[in-house]
Amino acid sequence: MFELRRIPGQPELALREVQKSKNSKVREGLYVDDISQGQEKMPICAVNTIDSEKPPQFMYITKMKYPSSHNLIPLEGGCGCTNRCSDSEKCLCAVKNGGEIPFNRNGAIVEAKDHAIYECGPLCKCPPSCHNRVSQHGIKYQLEIFKTKSRGWGVRSLNSIPSGSFICEYTGEVLSEKEADQRTGNDEYLFDLGRSKSSNQTMGGDLQSTSISGENVEDEEGFTIDALEYGSVSRFINHSCSPNLVAQNVLYDHDDKRMPHIMLFAGENIPPLQELTYDYNYVLGTVQDSAGNIKIKECYCGSIECTGRMYRHSNQGMQKLQEPP
Numbered sequence: 652m653f654e655l656r657r658i659p660g661q662p663e664l665a666l667r668e669v670q671k672s673k674n675s676k677v678r679e680g681l682y683v684d685d686i687s688q689g690q691e692k693m694p695i696c697a698v699n700t701i702d703s704e705k706p707p708q709f710m711y712i713t714k715m716k717y718p719s720s721h722n723l724i725p726l727e728g729g730c731g732c733t734n735r736c737s738d739s740e741k742c743l744c745a746v747k748n749g750g751e752i753p754f755n756r757n758g759a760i761v762e763a764k765d766h767a768i769y770e771c772g773p774l775c776k777c778p779p780s781c782h783n784r785v786s787q788h789g790i791k792y793q794l795e796i797f798k799t800k801s802r803g804w805g806v807r808s809l810n811s812i813p814s815g816s817f818i819c820e821y822t823g824e825v826l827s828e829k830e831a832d833q834r835t836g837n838d839e840y841l842f843d844l845g846r847s848k849s850s851n852q853t854m855g856g857d858l859q860s861t862s863i864s865g866e867n868v869e870d871e872e873g874f875t876i877d878a879l880e881y882g883s884v885s886r887f888i889n890h891s892c893s894p895n896l897v898a899q900n901v902l903y904d905h906d907d908k909r910m911p912h913i914m915l916f917a918g919e920n921i922p923p924l925q926e927l928t929y930d931y932n933y934v935l936g937t938v939q940d941s942a943g944n945i946k947i948k949e950c951y952c953g954s955i956e957c958t959g960r961m962y963r964h965s966n967q968g969m970q971k972l973q974e975p976p
């Protein structure tokens with residue numbers, strides 16, 4: 652005989668909620684049928700069974716909004732493969748990725764990298780079905796936003812998600828460091844990029860000086876994505892101290908390493924209705940509130956590994972990706 656027991660801190664699945672809805676024609680707590688208003692390949696609904704709050708208003712965008720004052724560095728060329736880039740020794744994009752395609756045949760990322768990975772782009776000869784074009788194709792799991800008890804809105808999937816699968820892009824307005832600083836007090840949707848490693852990115856936190864693809868970009872200006880006014884479903888993904896997603900820098904449609912795409916991938920197999928989370932990696936002591944005080948924020952992720960704070964010392968690392976299938 653086996654007995655199923657909930658591990659302390661293990662999140663409740665919303666199965667009962669969904670099963671109840673299956674028996675009725677109307678989904679319980681459904682507020683909005685599609686927050687993307689047709690912009691994503693599948694509708695993303697908003698569900699609230701906690702209170703009467705409606706999802707906040709913002710402009711839904713599936714593509715990044717780049718600053719008009721900065722010209723993106725354009726691509727110089729692409730690969731000449733016509734065979735879906737299956738020969739990684741000949742494919743120029745695979746060579747840029749250290750001689751391998753970073754995705755397996757199921758489209759799962761094999762390993763999250765510290766530096767940006769290169770997908771094939773508009774100048775490549777390969778077809779859209781190429782193995783090295785994954786995150787550029789957009790959402791493929793049925794995501795929804797839902798109201799949580801203590802963390803505002805969150806995101807979950809109605810489908811089960813295999814480890815390594817692409818989930819969504821963190822889209823928003825790209826701001827210079829200076830512009831981002833001016834948004835102090837309104838920094839809940841900021842995601843710093845450019846000078847940060849993929850596995851060391853910060854949300855609303857400090858930029859780490861590092862080397863991307865072997866180039867030292869320490870002295871270059873850093874950029875931040877702000878998803879407060881313009882964003883996608885990703886802006887609702889909460890922080891967890893035991894996250895199930897990882898963020899990966901990806902380049903494919905331009906060659907500007909200061910402004911890579913931030914693509915979120917499953918870090919483990921995720922059952923349906925489990926909240927999707929990643930580690931914001933906020934760095935303690937680097938974010939100030941509008942009064943200039945060091946920002947301290949309590950974490951309510953509920954994980955047994957929860958540190959209780961959303962800001963912590965920069966040497967506390969992020970989780971590794973589980974072996975994709």
Ligand SMILES: C[S@@+](CC[C@H](N)C(=O)[O-])C[C@H]1O[C@@H](n2cnc3c(N)ncnc32)[C@H](O)[C@@H]1O
Pocket residue numbers: 801802803804805839840886887888889890891949950951952961
């Ligand atoms: C990018 S937003 C995430 C979506 C947000 N929950 C909402 O309703 O729009 C980040 C904000 O969500 C809340 N949040 C995210 N993760 C949290 C956590 N683990 N504990 C407490 N609050 C959290 C905090 O207010 C944080 O500043």
